[in-house]
Amino acid sequence: MVDVVERPALDGARVERSGAFSGFVRTGAALEMKAFTGVTGGEGGFAIPREIDATLKGVSPIRSIANVVQVGSAGYRKLVTTGGAPSGWASEVAARPVTASPNFVEIAPPSGELYANPSASQAMLDDAAFDVEEWLAGEIANEFAKAEGAAFVSGNGVNRPRGFLANPVAADGDATRTFGALQYLASGAAGDFAANGQERLIDLVQALRSPYRQGASFVMNASVLARIRKFKTSDGAFLWQPSLAAGMPATLLGYPVVEAEDMPDLAAGSLSVAFGNFKAGYLIAERRETAILRDPYSNKPFVSFYATKRIGGCVSNSEAIKLMRFSAT
Structure with missing residues (x-):
């Protein structure tokens, strides 16, 4: 046996x-x-x-x-639309004219x-x-x-991925900017923040459309974050808030901050701060x-x-x- x-x-x-x-x-x-x-x-x-x-x-x-x-x-390969699916309005019994076809781009x-x-x-x-x-x-x-x-x-x-900073950039808003170009906002001073740096950060947040702000993050390197951590509101409160629990990220204006050491340091014309919903964008x-x-x-x-x-x-x-x-x- x-x-x-x-x-x-x-x-x-x-x-x-x-x-x-x-x-x-x-x-x-x-x-x-x-x-x-x-x-x-x-x-x-x-x-x-x-x-x-x-x-x-x-x-x-x-x-x-x-x-x-x-x-x-x-x-x-991935197909994306550049302007969504066109639509229209009509009364209950009115005819429905043909709408325009959406434009597709292959990524x-x-x-x-x-x-x-x-x-x-x-x-x-x-x-x-x-x-x-x-x-x-x-x-x-x-x-x-x-x-x-x-x-x-x-x-x-x-022979490697294309980084988001390698995309063309433009100051135009979403409605008029060329597809594939990222919108930038100026800090107000060459190589640094202007005197109202905290207001520029708020403008950056609000430039992102509301659907994308859910799940958005700031991305910057440690030296830029050190500069921003010193910003205060008019009543003396810091814009940057430390993590309150293990595993939770620190926040800036209520959004998580991701430290990426490959982001550029502050310099004239540098793109040193990114804000966005990277789950949707990258x-x-x-x-x-x-x-x-x-x-x-x-x-x-x-x-x-x-x-x-x-x-x-x-x-x-x-x-x-x-x-x-x-x-x-």
Whole structure:
């Protein structure tokens, strides 16, 4: 009689952390293929566990507020209307003339392959007390977050996402501005705020249409935020309000503030403050989860982990993001 041993359910992070993924990283052995999210065959590459991708989402500032979609190929396309669907009014029994057809524009986020290549010594990997998966997740997330942060803000769209600051800008309002151009408001002084800086920030908020203000955020770097944190109202209250609970962002004029270090510092003509609903205004398209190859040969005695991820991004709705330009006009 043969005893039958039931296999435990492979239910995600617990198995990946303690079993097959850790074994693959430490030794290259793949004892249980089902513990991985995917496999690339004899090349030895595997899609790494979802919690590593979750770590990336937590440390990339623009990713945390943008619209992120998973795609099956690099050729993602999205159709948007430039003026909505035209409509009309009529009485109960009146004829209904034909309305004009909406205008459609195709959006194709530029993309490229993002990669990282962290290394660890084999002796470190052999150490059972070393949390190899947490180390690898942190290394990949930090490298990817730095590269993503720059691309989502100011990337030129060549083999990488096109950042929202790479779009053309204009002072015209939504009704007259060219599709794809972002509206800017002047700060009132070259390279700084005018004397009424807090009023300029209010103008920036109100320039965003009401439907987009629900879920909107400020985006700026730490040095610009330090300048704004000193602004006070006429009764002496600070415009900036610190977080009142763990996990809750600080607010400016009632809206969350996202620190993105790739936003420009204050300078003449700089676009150093953005305000908008990035969930509606910026699209990130990523194909598959992060894949990893283990290379113990190229850099002995170190083992390198070559991680790749195809990511694209661009502005999807130019009405949903507003900018402040630090100029007199």
